[in-house]
Amino acid sequence: MGADPRRNGRRGALRVSALLGCGSVLVAGCASMPDSGDIHAVKASPRADSQVRVYAVPPRKGATPDEVVTGFLEAMTSDDANFATARTYLMPETSRNWRPEAGTTVLSAAPDAGQASTGGADSPGLDYPLLGKQIATVDTQHAYQPVTPTDYRQTIHLTQQNGPDGKQWRIDNLPPGLVLGASDFQRNYRSVNKYYFASGRNILVADPVYMRQRLDPVTRMDPVTQSVKALLDGPTNWLKPVVESPFPTGTTLNKGTEALAFDDRNALKVPLNEKASNVDRQQCVKMAAQILFTLKDLTSTRVEQVELQRANGSQLCVLNSGQAEGYAPDHVSGRPVNQYFVDDKHRLALLAGGAKDISEPENVPGPFGNGQLPMSMVGVARDERTAAAVSKDNSRLYVSFITGPSKLGDAVVKSTGKSTGNRLSAPSWDGRGDLWVADRDPERPALWRLEDGAGKPQKVEIIPGLDGARIEALKVSADGVRIALLLTKDRKTTLKIGRVQRPGPKGNPVVSVAELRPAAPQMETVTAVSWAGPSRLVVVGKESGGVQQVRYMQTDGSSSDVSVLPGLNRVKAVAAWDDETRPLVAYSEDDGIVRLPAGANWQTLVKAGSAPVYPG
Template sequence: MVLITGCASMPDSGDVQVVKASPRADAQVRVHPVAPRKGAEAQDIIDGFLEAMTSDDADFATARAYLSPEKSRTWQPQKSTTVLAVAPTTSFQPQANASGQLGKGYLMSGTQIAKIDDQQAYQAVAPEDYRFPIHVSRQGGADGEWRIDSLPDGLVLGQSDFQRNYRPVNKYYFASGRNTVVADPVFIQQRMDPVTKMDPVTQSVKALLDGPTNWLKPVVESRFPSGTALAKGVTSLTVDDRDVLKVPLNEKAANAGHAQCRKMAAQIMFTLKDLSAVRVAQIELQRPDGSQLCMLADGQEKEYASDQSAAGAKQYFVNEKNQLAVLNANDKETAVPEPVPGPMGTGQLPVGGIAVARDERTAAAVSTDSAKLYVEPVTMSGDIVQPVYISRGKLQHDRLTAPSWDGRGDLWFADRDLAGPALLRRPAGQELPQKVTIAPGLDGARIHSVKVAADGTRIALLLAKGGKTTLYIGRVERTGTQSDPVVSVDGLLPAAPQMVDVKAVSWAGPSRLVVVGRESGGVEQVRYIQTDGSTSASSVLPGLNQVVSIAASNNEGQPLVAHSTTDGIVRLPTGATWQMVVGVGKGTSPVYPG
């Protein structure tokens, strides 16, 4: 296998380096596989095949050359991808193949950290042993060439090779019954897809048209008519010299109305925003005959964003007097905290954990003893109203968590009362909170923190059990009628299984979280994690000691804000280091609206 750095073709001079696998994730590295040499030993065939799997040659032709004719025809590399911490190793294991044919058996092994299914959805798992047998036999008699005749479908890649070959992309669908979009993360090939021969733009659009992943499907809808696909024969979508992307669709979309078509185009525009190397000024959807369905200009898709307030959102915190205050400063100035209007800012109502509504007109806060939840305006003065909820927990840590607002105007929080723990939601415009069912249940775990996404369809829960706190992502399902809705959280998945303890979490974009935690045997760190549990080498942020809480905006250009018991309230502008904005002992609980 030939590795060429920073170049898509063979260099004119210099040495050719044979490697087993790329040592690190680098999108500029191209791995060119080498076909099996005549007379190669069985172990060489195994090694060559594992190396060829890390390449992206068309239809994995070189990898198939290491297989027996029958296995080459039936092997399905696109079925799934198993991600190991490092490239798989092999060891000799005497055995026969499934038909009893004598040959040589090998055990492929490693530590599995994730799996990508046939929908291109990534699912992280707690590190676990991966073991799978491979069998080789001579083809064409005793003097024939060794070839692999038994192995699993799909690819098996080390993490560095996976990150080199694949990249995350968010597909976008509409939240069920609403005109706001929800991100659905998948992985596509960095360059050309070996099976479909599609470039990243075309891969992204095809993945969108294929529909939402199974996990998200119960809570989202596509505005594309059922069965919509790229027009027959379309394998490449290119932006023209006016930055217009023309997308020919099949006959299933030919009769879409103008309003529906614009939403279809918005789904594509949102999806392609993740491909930073591609500049799309306008999307034109076309019928199979090339006639125009509709057009959508860059920026027009924003009317369907789930969080309309993220761009200019302020940073809030609780000052040393237990008042809700706001930091009115940009990244380059000294922050000047100012208490907000209303009882939460005047000191009439001392507050603990807080959440500011996304329109920044209302705030919710628990009392300093965590027993009562209040909802009050923060734009005008007024009298203190009665709490909207009171916990009966006997100890402070058995009472209420800090609340969280979604983009629908619903307020979420948890009561940790040992006698009746519950996840609760206070619907917009209503006074009384309602219990939310969690299926299939928490299995003895307690809710430590609640953070709901702006789209209102996903929720991040920190669950404490056995002295450890872990991060899960759940799906918010809404059934019943408009007058009698039933809301539940289902499909809980671990979002940071590699971390043995998570202290704090915040949403940091459409499908990204920022977490504070530590891995087994490691030190505490602040890092970004995708909602599917995937990470990258660049996701670890500058170190910060003794972090108690952290906050991020859905606008990824806004700085992170954190509370450290040793540094006070600090923030991290893009490309900078942590900067203190409020001294030690002068404030806690920094938040953005949400």
């Protein structure tokens, strides 16, 4: 996004880009500033670049209304403490009432001030329309909420005030919070996963939010302290119904704590207020695990230990990173995980997960691997002992052991759809061991769940309804509290994330999927999806008028330019593992089964095959 030609030469915020030569640290920056080179004013960074810094400057004496509006919009993108310089563009009372922390409106490009018009009789001064294309909001809980790109139009009002230098134009009315273009938002903020426990279970669930990359202008907290504070504030509203936190209500950082520092052993001490002083060790350990997981991907070095402290400074408990792994959503961390696919003879085959080089596939034991059940799609349980396979005509779903000889039992789900495309979807296993599948029959559509992959299928209600959309495909998260759904309506397939709710008796819960929200709003149509981490998805789709892409998306619907993966043609299926270091696997109609190791390009695994999956 280039600078508005009408603004050339106007004085605004200074945007400085410098190579960071200091060691790898959490807060971007060095101990000294560059002492040479040019500094110049620009409207906005052309891309998200965390090495670009914006230094706001106050309005000059006699600044024109255009300069006041432009300077204020650019000052909003800075890290200035409490946005002090941005406030110099406001009337004193307006400055006192302005709350930048009230939320952020994210536009596709930097906001543009249109032509000014004269205010009415009741509002003398100048009105500037603030224009753009809104793509998201970030609320007071730091939760990112995408919206269908919508025209944004708000008003900034200016009047003149008397001062020692005579009359000066200043802003006396403006939209609430911050208004940022996407590139400035990505430069200033980063996605962070807070972690809470799935209701009634010792499994942690990721709750993605956005934190400032550097010191927060309002609280002056660094990203580590910001993230711990946000964790203590509780889960976001969307996730709150299905998670819980062992932190006692009212727990905060101890009074006066503005920074949390690591020692030379990468251990972090977290002082808490009196609300947490009397928790028992078991509860304290779970609290520490939440902090360890929250900080795991935030720092440049691994967090090895967290020590929680009482308000008086005494130790509550200590937990190291190895002990915390017991609360991970998937308990298979550290062991090889196999990649599975349907071979050219419609049998289930696997590629050894521990092999560094491409290995020869082998068929699994039992009816899924010996040809007894010709299949089209498969889902492998996370323990890799059991699998669920859809028959070649998509009409029946079977469950069988794949670790040794076994007999093919009766179908556990049947569909009577009139064509293969209107029958069963690919199955998916959650981290609880439950099996999920959708019946795509237009006359009898349904989402089914089989507890522990057995017994009578239970129909899952979707609240509110799908409004005529059909479930094309599904993938359930490892923690079992979120589900990704591909929904087809009017010949377009979109991706949405739903919350899996399980109210009712523990042994007989009433399972439903609630509050679907878009997870790839910028894509016109989506072909395939897979979970690729605690809050990340790998998505195959295309934007309006664009070509097919394989890219990473956050479950909150956010992404960045760097998320687009190397090109691959005619992709029909994709699979990823919760451990983000494992290679992606995909099925391309041109190239067969392929994989994408970290830092490499796509490699062909098997020329003839389809429906690749990781366990899950």
